[in-house]
Amino acid sequence: MKKKIPVITIDGPSGVGKSTLSYAISNKLKWNFLESGYLYRTIAYYITKFNIPLKEKKIIPILKNIKFNFKYINNKIKVIFENKDISKKLCSEKNSIISSKIAIFPYIRKWLLYKQRKFRKFPGLVTNGRDMGTKVFSDALIKIFLITKIKERAKRRCLELKSNGFNINFNFLLKKMKERDNRDKNRIICPLKPDKNAIIIDSTNMNFKNTLQIMLKYIYKKLKNINNKT
Numbered sequence: 001m002k003k004k005i006p007v008i009t010i011d012g013p014s015g016v017g018k019s020t021l022s023y024a025i026s027n028k029l030k031w032n033f034l035e036s037g038y039l040y041r042t043i044a045y046y047i048t049k050f051n052i053p054l055k056e057k058k059i060i061p062i063l064k065n066i067k068f069n070f071k072y073i074n075n076k077i078k079v080i081f082e083n084k085d086i087s088k089k090l091c092s093e094k095n096s097i098i099s100s101k102i103a104i105f106p107y108i109r110k111w112l113l114y115k116q117r118k119f120r121k122f123p124g125l126v127t128n129g130r131d132m133g134t135k136v137f138s139d140a141l142i143k144i145f146l147i148t149k150i151k152e153r154a155k156r157r158c159l160e161l162k163s164n165g166f167n168i169n170f171n172f173l174l175k176k177m178k179e180r181d182n183r184d185k186n187r188i189i190c191p192l193k194p195d196k197n198a199i200i201i202d203s204t205n206m207n208f209k210n211t212l213q214i215m216l217k218y219i220y221k222k223l224k225n226i227n228n229k230t
């Protein structure tokens with residue numbers, strides 16, 4: 001029987017630290033990495049750049065022109081568009097909101113489903129997003145769902161935005177994050193929720209190092225059990 005390529009999914013809302021944690025895990029395991037939010041963010045960027053209305057019918061024709069060009073340099077994602085680094089622009093709060101708004105469109109999700117599945121390559125894939133465990137890689141070997149109290153998430157997101165050159169009012173950001181959470185959790189297709197097999201980790205009172213340790217302990221245990229069985 002053909003051996004399935006193992007996948008680890010790390011889902012959760014914005015600001016839980018899933019990007020840095022999942023990237024660190026992919027480095028440790030030397031597995032491939034996919035930050036699925038950047039696919040939505042790239043589409044959102046095109047929509048703004050070419051003044052396309054937020055209507056699925058208007059977006060579908062431009063999808064074929066979108067190129068996803070991600071690189072990882074010094075542990076940071078770099079997204080290149082027309083030879084320019086647009087990574088910081090993709091992180092802006094405005095782009096986050098548009099990404100979440102287009103994420104409700106069924107055709108776009110289906111189109112991205114195939115793109116995301118192509119990242120499943122040997123020796124394995126670590127990926128993060130909203131529906132990676134419930135839909136995109138529902139057969140994943142390990143599923144983790146990260147949660148953190150909203151105020152802590154907003155604090156972390158504020159710092160992240162600042163480090164990318166965006167100064168944003170904390171209360172405004174908190175309000176926008178709550179709205180985005182609600183949109184991501186309550187959409188009809190692939191809403192943000194833990195899969196029934198996911199382990200839930202609350203990182204509210206933990207720093208990056210502690211959270212990473214807990215996740216790795218769980219992952220290594222699972223991988224050992226599986227290797228012992230095969």
Ligand code: DC
Binds near residue numbers: 038100103180
């Ligand atoms: O993970 P992120 O914050 O970069 O994602 C930006 C938006 O993209 C998020 O608010 C909803 C959408 N998204 C999604 O619907 N499904 C995913 N797997 C990843 C992101």
